[in-house]
Amino acid sequence: MSSTTKALTLLSHFSTKRPEIGLSQLCRLAGRDKATTYRHLQALETAGFVEQNPATKHYRLGPAIMHLAQVREATVPRETGAINVIKELADATGETAHVTVLSGSTLYGLSACESPHHATRAVIDISIFPLHATASGLCALAFGPEDLFQSALTKMENFTSATPATPEALADLVAHIRLTGFGQADQIYEDEIQAIAAPVFDHTGNFAGAVAVASVASRFTSELEKTIKAELTIAAREITRNWGGVIPAQIEKAWAASITHSNTLEPTS
Amino acid sequence: MSSTTKALTLLSHFSTKRPEIGLSQLCRLAGRDKATTYRHLQALETAGFVEQNPATKHYRLGPAIMHLAQVREATVPRETGAINVIKELADATGETAHVTVLSGSTLYGLSACESPHHATRAVIDISIFPLHATASGLCALAFGPEDLFQSALTKMENFTSATPATPEALADLVAHIRLTGFGQADQIYEDEIQAIAAPVFDHTGNFAGAVAVASVASRFTSELEKTIKAELTIAAREITRNWGGVIPAQIEKAWAASITHSNTLEPTS
DNA sequence: TGTATCGGTTCGTATATTGAACCGTTGTTG
DNA sequence: CAACAACGGTTCAATATACGAACCGATACA
Numbered sequence: 001m002s003s004t005t006k007a008l009t010l011l012s013h014f015s016t017k018r019p020e021i022g023l024s025q026l027c028r029l030a031g032r033d034k035a036t037t038y039r040h041l042q043a044l045e046t047a048g049f050v051e052q053n054p055a056t057k058h059y060r061l062g063p064a065i066m067h068l069a070q071v072r073e074a075t076v077p078r079e080t081g082a083i084n085v086i087k088e089l090a091d092a093t094g095e096t097a098h099v100t101v102l103s104g105s106t107l108y109g110l111s112a113c114e115s116p117h118h119a120t121r122a123v124i125d126i127s128i129f130p131l132h133a134t135a136s137g138l139c140a141l142a143f144g145p146e147d148l149f150q151s152a153l154t155k156m157e158n159f160t161s162a163t164p165a166t167p168e169a170l171a172d173l174v175a176h177i178r179l180t181g182f183g184q185a186d187q188i189y190e191d192e193i194q195a196i197a198a199p200v201f202d203h204t205g206n207f208a209g210a211v212a213v214a215s216v217a218s219r220f221t222s223e224l225e226k227t228i229k230a231e232l233t234i235a236a237r238e239i240t241r242n243w244g245g246v247i248p249a250q251i252e253k254a255w256a257a258s259i260t261h262s263n264t265l266e267p268t269s
Numbered sequence: 270m271s272s273t274t275k276a277l278t279l280l281s282h283f284s285t286k287r288p289e290i291g292l293s294q295l296c297r298l299a300g301r302d303k304a305t306t307y308r309h310l311q312a313l314e315t316a317g318f319v320e321q322n323p324a325t326k327h328y329r330l331g332p333a334i335m336h337l338a339q340v341r342e343a344t345v346p347r348e349t350g351a352i353n354v355i356k357e358l359a360d361a362t363g364e365t366a367h368v369t370v371l372s373g374s375t376l377y378g379l380s381a382c383e384s385p386h387h388a389t390r391a392v393i394d395i396s397i398f399p400l401h402a403t404a405s406g407l408c409a410l411a412f413g414p415e416d417l418f419q420s421a422l423t424k425m426e427n428f429t430s431a432t433p434a435t436p437e438a439l440a441d442l443v444a445h446i447r448l449t450g451f452g453q454a455d456q457i458y459e460d461e462i463q464a465i466a467a468p469v470f471d472h473t474g475n476f477a478g479a480v481a482v483a484s485v486a487s488r489f490t491s492e493l494e495k496t497i498k499a500e501l502t503i504a505a506r507e508i509t510r511n512w513g514g515v516i517p518a519q520i521e522k523a524w525a526a527s528i529t530h531s532n533t534l535e536p537t538s
Numbered sequence: 539t540g541t542a543t544c545g546g547t548t549c550g551t552a553t554a555t556t557g558a559a560c561c562g563t564t565g566t567t568g
Numbered sequence: 569c570a571a572c573a574a575c576g577g578t579t580c581a582a583t584a585t586a587c588g589a590a591c592c593g594a595t596a597c598a
Contacts, residue, residue, distance in 0.1 A: 003554075003586060004276040004309065008316035011337060019344035023545055033588045038546065040273065047277035048510075054353065057545060061341040063350070066472045066513020068280060068318075069338030072330040075288035081332070084323065203335045241317075244335020272555060272585075292576055302557045307577065326576060 006032070007040035011049060011061065020058040069203075069244070078209075081242030082200075083111050086211060089235040090115040093213050093228050096122040099200070099239065100129050100136040101209035105151040107131060107140050110209065122193050122214035130189065132156050132170050133163050135197035136210035139183035141174045143199040143251070144207040149174070162188045181254030182229060183210065187217055194220045196228050198236035199251065203244030211235045229259055275301070276309035280318060280330070289327040338472075338513070347478075350511030351469075352380050355480060358504040359384040362482050362497050365391040368469070368508065369398050369405040370478035374420040376400060376409050379478065391462050391483035399458065401425050401439050402432050404466035405479035408452035410443045412468040412520070413476040418443070431457045450523030451498060452479060456486055463489045465497050467505035468520065472513030480504045498528055 013021060013029045021029070027037045041059055044050040048064030082099045089097040094117035099110045112124035131137035131152035141149055153167055164170040177183050183197035197212035213228045233255050240247055282290060282298045290298070296306045310328055313319045317333030351368045358366040363386035368379045381393035400406035400421035410418055422436055433439040446452050452466035466481035482497045502524050509516055 002272075002308065002312045004273045004312035005315050007273040008312070008318065011316075014337070014340050014344070016340055016343040019340065024543075034545085035547080035588060036586075039271065039586075043271045043273035043277070046274055047280075049277065060344050061337055063341075063345075063511045063513060064280075065334060065337045065341045067510070067515065068283070068330055068334045070472045070474065070513060071283050071285055071288065072332075072334045074285040075283070075329050076332075203339045205339065241336070242332045244332060244339060246336065293574070303576085304557060304578080305555075308555080 003040070006030075006036075007043055010037065010040055010044065014061050020053055020056065020060045022056070022058045026059065076242070078243060079110055082211070082239045083113075085235050085238045085242070086111065086113045089113070089211065089213065089231055092231045093215075093224075094118060095213050095215040095224075095228065096124060097211070097213050097235070098124045098136075099209060099211050100140075100197075102140050102144055102148075102207060105131075105148055107134075107137050107209070118216070118219070120216050122195070122216060124214065130155065130157060130159070133159050133185065133189040134212075135183040135185035135195035135214075136212045137183070138173055138177050138185065139197045139199045139210040139212075140207065141170075142177040142183065159189050160187055160191055162186060164188065179254060180258040181251045182232065182258060183212070192217045196225070196232060198232040198255075200236050200239045200243065201245035201247060202240075205245060208240075208243055208245065211239055226259070229255075233259070272309070275305075276312055279306065279309055279313065283330050289322055289325065289329045291325070291327045295328065341513075345511070347512060348379055351480070351508045352382075354504050354507045354511070355380065355382045358382070358480065358482065358500055361500045362484075362493075363387060364482050364484040364493075364497065365393060366480070366482050366504070367393045367405075368478060368480050369409075369466075371409050371413055371417075371476060374400075374417055376403075376406055376478070387485070387488070389485050391464070391485060393483065399424065399426060399428070402428050402454065402458040403481075404452040404454035404464035404483075405481045406452070407442055407446050407454065408466045408468045408479040408481075409476065410439070411446040411452065428458050429456055429460050431455060433457065448523060449527040450520045451501065451527060452481070461486045465494070465501060467501040467524075469505050469508045469512065470514035470516060471509075474514060477509075477512055477514065480508055495528070498524075502528070 010026060010030055013026060023034065023038060023041070027034045030037060041050060045052070045062065048062045050059045051062040052059055078101060086097040086099055090113040094115050096112060096114045098112035100107050101110050107129040109124060109129060114121055114123065129137045131141055131148065132155070141152055152170065156165065158165060164173055181198065185195040187193060193214055194217045195212050195214040197210040199207055200209045200211055202208035211232060213232060215224065215228070237247055279295060279299055282295060292303065292307060292310070296303045299306060310319060314321070314331065317331040319328045320331040321328055347370060355366040355368055359382040363384045365381060365383045367381035369376050370379050376398040378393060378395060378398060383390055383392065398406045400410055400417065410421055421439065425434065427434060433442055450467065454464040456462060462483055463486045464481050464483040466479040468476055469478045469480055471477035480501060482501060484493065484497070506516055
């Protein structure tokens, strides 16, 4: 581990919950010597990555970060921060993967990637995802802004016999998704298509969109579902990271519970 | 210079104009050995501060920056990023300093600091700054969004005999400010008060507010004006830095020209 | 007054950083 | 197509630099 890496890991101890940290406290958190930590902080300070609160002498994140964030945002727009992830997701699951972004009360498709693994596969040819009838849309309802539900109720088009048709049915679906952390759409938008989605968060800390895998219902086994869910969590974490967000703890918890519950075939290691 | 500092300075070579940089190119820019630069980049990459474009192998700023920016924004709201600067500004000039922020088409006072240097001094007791009649407001018109001018025209209250009363008079003032980089208010809001303001920019790259010094007209000499302008540029750069922005090049140029022109007493060193 | 903790400093030791030279690959060019 | 140049990445001896135990002065508390 290079000294630079060690210095940079100091930054990871700052959070909105612990925005300012004193030297000694940071030593304890990082498990390193005081002199070392001090020198690292000095290096970070000269680069503008941390600064000292003049009053308390405690350290906090510095202004240089805001400047770099501006460049990063211009450099890597959302799409490029997601495209490689969904490629890997499609590859790992052998199914079609896609990402959506929420803008206002509309959920747009950002990009999709089909896997050549099967001759029959889901094709994502929609650009606006119905909130009430897609895995990604249900994710948005479950983890996005609350007023989204009202908006969804005004556009409850009936796509298949399984499409939720009443506010109560939709609320039930959403409630279930809040428990599992995954949006699921079992042929509620298109017959023969079964999709699972996971929410993605951006730098504002809010729901930003969803990453999803769409499979063909006839080959959708619980084994595949398990794989998809595992890969989805990886992809959701990765995209969230690329977009500067964090996965809320309760969603991580829901994922963990949801995956172990369905995991009845494997030993608990 | 520590190796960490050297590694971190690599980041400063990234900009919106040059968002991706190859290894060799970065060596040239940084004037350092290729092996060294490579290792530094690796350290930065493990920390998520840079990442590689898989296609070109070029490096670009990484996702960790967005996450830290979120924490920084929560940690240091605008006021704390400006307050110490205007304290120093008040101290250096011996006059009252203040900062304003633009929100929508309204310019709010953020905080002010009086200098105890003189018995008579300007007191900033307004919370909404008229765009057409204050140094900060004129700055906003000159360097802020264009539609601000229309908005200003609808509220052209007449405060003193010098307050611009016609759209043409206001446009003339604004045009002059664009040339000098400083908003000036010679008793156009309050008799006996002469103020100079400089624009401040935030992480979006746009005009975010102004930093200003208000003096008493009777003691306002060209010598004091020179001092204030010099200190204002320092303060504007500092607050801009704290807010994650950069001073546009043409404003820096305007400042330089504006200060050297008025500087007829000192040798050009 | 004594003690504990804070941020910061010193200095000899040894470890991690350095850069010239090298490698394999890619793309260009006469 | 062979020669060449430029690329990203790797090696290894030399040494510059990072390390941490011990120390300092200030502050707070009892």
